[in-house]
Amino acid sequence: MFDKIQQAYDILSRPDADGELVRDALETYGLDTEVTTISTDEGSTDFVKTVVPGADRDAPTLGVIGRLGGVAARPAELGPVSDADGAIVALAVALHLGEMRARGDVLAGDVRIATHVCPDAPTSPHDPVPFMGSPVDTSTMNEHEVDEEMDAVVSVDATKGNRVHCERGFAITPTVKEGWVLKVSDSLLDIQExxxxxxxxxxxxxxxxxxxxxxxxxxxxxxxxPATATDAPVVGVATTSVSPVPGCGTGANYLTDLLDATGFVVETAKDFTRGRASFYDETEYDRLTSLYGSMGRLQTLGEGV
Structure with missing residues (x-):
């Protein structure tokens, strides 16, 4: 699996990184891959979506989203930035599952993987460290990355620019569904361990x-x-650091940590698509909504915005 991290990093670290380079790599394993270029006044990015087909069309489908502003911030910074983690992991997951399938290890259900590739994204102010900007806004990202066929979603994102989580590696979030922050999934904790x-x-x-x-x-x-654009349960996979690291910082893609995150997502895909893992307790969720109603308003911009 480490070779897939290296391959993904190598592709995305190039100054000419784009969706076509990613598609070429994925089609090596026979994966149908869609590339959509979106241009704005801030620049352009290539959205990449691919599907690793499962053996059973009725099995659950997992969505994997590599969330980021951009893989690099040229010309301000040279080389991949910390924010590239989401794209690196998403691409490595696709490459690994594609190779597994080509060799005969076919997952029960589909895995739909999406991210975007921008090698020259802008930066933006944020406390305590600067964020990576993006040539597109989050609603555009959701439109091109969140798929209604995803029965559950794993969203991978570099989460190093804070003082909330101060350890190296990756962390998972509680499950978020339709505005509710639910308990952390026991199934996913088991997989992480x-x-x-x-x-x-x-x-x-x-x-x-x-x-x-x-x-x-x-x-x-x-x-x-992504949880603002779907009714499916969403869990974040956050790559983390001990000290705050800006999203636009270079030299901060800790490949061994990305390997662990990739392994976690691959194992989640195996277990979720064959019904061994769940993202939330449906009975408990129904109980919460019957007691307190919908929290869907938290998926919107709210009143007066």
Missing amino acids: RSTGRPPSTLTLTMQDITPYGNDVHHINSILQ
Whole structure:
């Protein structure tokens, strides 16, 4: 699997990185891959979507989203930035699952993987360290990355620019569904322990972290923005650091940590698509909504925005 991390890093670290380079790599394993270029006044990016077909069309489908502003911030910074983690992991997952399938290890259900590739994204101010900007806004990202066929979503995002989670590696978030922040999935904690050989690590979320960008409140980052665009349960996989690292910082893609995150997502795909893992307790969720009603308004910009 480490070779797939290296391959993904090599592709995305190029100054000419784009969706076509990613598609060429994925089509080596026979994966149908769609590339869509979106241009704005801030620049352009290539959205990449691919599907690793499963054996059973009725089995659950997992969505994997590599969330980021851009893989690099040229010309201000040379080489891949910390923010590239989401794209690196998403591409490595696609390459690994594609190779597995080509060799005969076919997952039960489909895995739909999406990210975008921008080698010259802008940066933007944020406290405590600068964020990576993007030539497109989060609603555009959601439109091109969140798929209604995804029965559950894993959103991978570099989450190093904060003082909330101060350890190296990766952490998973509580499950977010339709505005509800639910308990951390026991199934996913089991997978994290199994795939890393370490105690699980979780990321603290606040209510405002799961609301859409554009409402003028602080967000830890964009890791849960996909949850604003789907009714499916979403779990964030956050690559983390001990000290705050800006999203536009170079030399901060810790490949061994990305390997662990990739392994976790691959194992989640195996277990979820064959019904061994769940993202939330449906009975408990129904109980919460019967007691307190819908929290769907938190998926919107709110009143007066």
